[in-house]
Amino acid sequence: MSKLAPLLSKDIIKRVELLNTTLISDAMGCTGSMDYKIKPVAPGMKVAGTAITVSLRPGDNLFLHQAIYDGKEGYVLVADGKGHTANAYLGELMAGAAKAIGIEGIIIDGLVRDKETLSESEFPIFAKGFIPNGPLKDGPGELHKPISCGGVSVIPGDLIVGDDDGVIVVPRDKIEEILSKAEKKLDYEKKRLETISAYEKARIQGEPEGNIEPPWLREQMKAYGL
Numbered sequence: 001m002s003k004l005a006p007l008l009s010k011d012i013i014k015r016v017e018l019l020n021t022t023l024i025s026d027a028m029g030c031t032g033s034m035d036y037k038i039k040p041v042a043p044g045m046k047v048a049g050t051a052i053t054v055s056l057r058p059g060d061n062l063f064l065h066q067a068i069y070d071g072k073e074g075y076v077l078v079a080d081g082k083g084h085t086a087n088a089y090l091g092e093l094m095a096g097a098a099k100a101i102g103i104e105g106i107i108i109d110g111l112v113r114d115k116e117t118l119s120e121s122e123f124p125i126f127a128k129g130f131i132p133n134g135p136l137k138d139g140p141g142e143l144h145k146p147i148s149c150g151g152v153s154v155i156p157g158d159l160i161v162g163d164d165d166g167v168i169v170v171p172r173d174k175i176e177e178i179l180s181k182a183e184k185k186l187d188y189e190k191k192r193l194e195t196i197s198a199y200e201k202a203r204i205q206g207e208p209e210g211n212i213e214p215p216w217l218r219e220q221m222k223a224y225g226l
Helices: 010-017 021-027 062-070 092-101 115-120 172-204 215-224
Strands: 047-056 075-088 105-112 125-127 141-143 147-149 152-154 159-163 166-170
Touching: 010 047, 010 159, 010 172, 021 159, 021 166, 021 172, 047 062, 047 105, 047 147, 062 075, 062 092, 062 141, 075 147, 075 159, 092 105, 092 115, 105 159, 152 166, 166 172
Parallel strands: 047 075, 075 105, 105 125
Antiparallel strands: 047 141, 047 159, 147 152, 159 166
């Protein structure tokens, strides 16, 4: 019997790939984001998949090793490193193994090492930074249990999405609701950008009409008598 939560459908992942973390966070009421310090090790890295979770003793990566080898294609490994900043939790070898196994990416509330290699790799890793010091390998830890990572609750099977803005967690039972809202927000933003672009062109030509204040702003400002 698999230790892993059921994999999210390919349809869900395809929908997510058309969105980004900011749209998803907006759909969640501007919540769901991990600590702002957790960022990709190189610009442009993106990840989306089903959460595998591991809780680590500060500075120790024994259970992170096991979590990697429990992993499969379609899953994102999320590690609660307790924000520890004296040791790196992984480097080139562990990242290479995770990529070879098919894991979609790794999120760590802590530090990593081998910056040059990890930055040049196409394997998405999100962490708080780099340090040369390696970790201990003694344990204890916990696998495949609810954790907190970067201040956000993560349950195995949740949707994990990461990009240059950071990492966001969507609870599994809220995925359809949140993605539908995010898709509507994407449509709104596309139309809004078209309106802004058209207004700018008209202004440059000396023919601007009206203004481009969004209707919601006017409604909100009425409460302040403006």
